[in-house]
Amino acid sequence: MTTTRFAPSPTGYIHVGNLRTALMNYLIARKAGGTFILRIDDTDPERSKEEYVDAIKQDMEWLGLHWDKVERQSERLDRYAEAADKLREMGRFYEAFETPTELDLKRKKQLNMGKPPVYDRAALNLSDAEKEALRAERGNGVWRFKLDHxxxxxxxxxxxxxxxxxxxxxxxVLIRGDGQVLYTIASVVDDTEMGVTDVVRGSDHVTNTATQIQIIKALGGNCPRFAHHSLLTGPQGEALSKRLGTLALRDLREQGVQPMALLSLMARLGSSDPVELRSDMAELIEGFDVNRFGAAPTKFDVQDLFPLTAKHLQSLPLTDVAEAVADAGVPAELAEPFWAMARENITTLADLKGWWELCRDGAEPLIADEDRDFIAEAIALLPEGPFDGETWGKWTSAVKEATGRKGKGLFMPLRKALTGMERGPEMAALLPLLQVIRAKA
Known part of the structure; x- marks a missing residue:
């Protein structure tokens, strides 16, 4: 059975970069009818926070990325300890004591000699007595996996x-001097024991994958199928890594981005397929193919999410947005016609409030000096309310007959007088919702 996982660290809020990894793994599992695991990488007790665990789950639920089971690495430390003991017995695990400064000096020396800056394995030559002396002086060392060259x-x-x-x-390094188990071994043990068959992650993990393949084989596990997606850049190709903190999913949600807009973009961004708004998760799953993604850095522009959000909202019935319409202050009896009027003229649901304020309070008339007499005559011809869907057509016909105006010269001044705007919804739909006609004043 196909099994994938998303393994975020609960040290902050997840962002669009994390989402790319989560979504690809989710879609692979769902398309194959397999299992999707949410695995919390919380082996760092100092930086891991329970509030971030909750936030990760909330963000994924908001997007509809439902997991089949949750695993926590902090509850599996005994499994990692057993794997470490097995590697020691095999002679593939050794303790090293160099300080960061010493390692840095070694790297610089190797680079100056034209050699790759890799660890020189000096710790393998230490005697037991030398190790004891170093532990007494510096504390426990780090544990390194000995790669087969x-x-x-x-x-x-x-x-x-x-x-x-x-x-x-x-x-x-698989275990730090303070005993903290690092991702490299924890992930291998988890992937092996949980039967993970497919791993999609960022291309910055390629070297890590190479070392993990050797660890998996050393521990007798089966290697998953690996795929490494490109890293995101800004719209001009600039590094996005420093901005990812401002692209947290909850921030996008706060800005009004709709889940389906975000998922539709991220499911295609960087692939050979065009970005297309999908109506539901089933469409995303059906159209996904990880092999259609490329290796080149992928440009991400947060502004691309807003046209997709607007298009998604236009497709929704009132039942899907009833809460937002009510929160904007729209009375229940006007909700249906109000949504029918506003849906084509909003980018996010937050825009509903402005349209209801226009309907409720009227707008400051926008009247050119040359149109003042025309507007006064037109307003005098406006029938008494309540208005309906035919009022605008009947009224403008009467105004046309009385004034001789037609086309843009007729409709534009009336729109500006009633709404204070040059463009907006169909006036036939908006007029019945106007509670106040301030152009009368």
């Missing part, structure tokens, strides 16, 4: 055939 190869679902020389990569 061979080529690591796999067929990537997005990048194609990948081949990395393990000798060009430092032996990865």
């Amino acid at each position: 061979e080529r690591i190869e796999w067929n990537d679902g997005i990048l194609g055939d990948i081949s990395i020389d393990a000798a060009s990569v430092s032996d990865p």
Whole structure:
């Protein structure tokens, strides 16, 4: 069975970059009728916060990315300890004691010599007595996985055939000196024991994937199918990483972005398929193919979400937005005609409030000097309310007959006088909702 996972760290709010990973894994699982796991990477006790765990779940539920089960890495530390012991017994795990400063000096020396800046494995030559002395002086060391210096190869679902020389990569640190288990081994143990078959993540993980493949094999596990999606940039190609904190999903939600608009964009962005607004999750699932994504950096512009949001809202019946219409202050008996009028003229649901204020309070008339007599004559011909869908047509016909005006010279001044705007909804739909005609004043 196809099994995928999304493994966020609860150290902050998830953003569009995280969503790209989550959505791809979700769609793969759902298209195959498989299992989607939400795995909370909370092995860092200092930075992990329960409030962020809750926020991750809330954001995913808002988007409709429902998981089949939740796993927490903090509850699986014994499994990682067992894996570490197994690697020690195999001679693939060793303790190293260099300080960050010492490692930095080694890297600089190697670069100056034209060599790749990889860890030199000096710790492998330490005697037991030297290790004891270093522990007494510096505390426990870090634990590194000893890579086999061979080529690591796999067929990537997005990048194609990948081949990395393990000798060009430092032996990865899997456990810190303070005992904290790092993602590299925790993820391997989880993926193996949870039967994860497909892993999609950012292209910044390619080297990490190479080392994990060796760890998986050392522990006797089966390697998942890997795919590494491109990283997002800003609309001009600028690095987006520094701005991701301002692109948290809850911030986009606060700005009025609709889930389906966001999902429709992220499910196609960076692929060979055009971005198209989808009406529901089933359409997204049916049309998704991870192999259609490219390796080039992918431009993301938050402004692209708003036309999609507007288009999505236009397709919704009142029942889907009834709460927002009520929150804007619209009386229940006017909700249906109000939504029919406003839906084509909003970008987000927050815009409803402005349209209701116009209906309720009227607008400051926008009347050109040359149109003042015309407007006064037209308003005098306006029948007594209540108005209906035919009032605008009957009224403008009467005004045309009385004044001789027609076309834009007839309709535009009337719109500006009644709404204070040059464009907007169909006046036949708006006029019956106007509670106050301020042009009379």
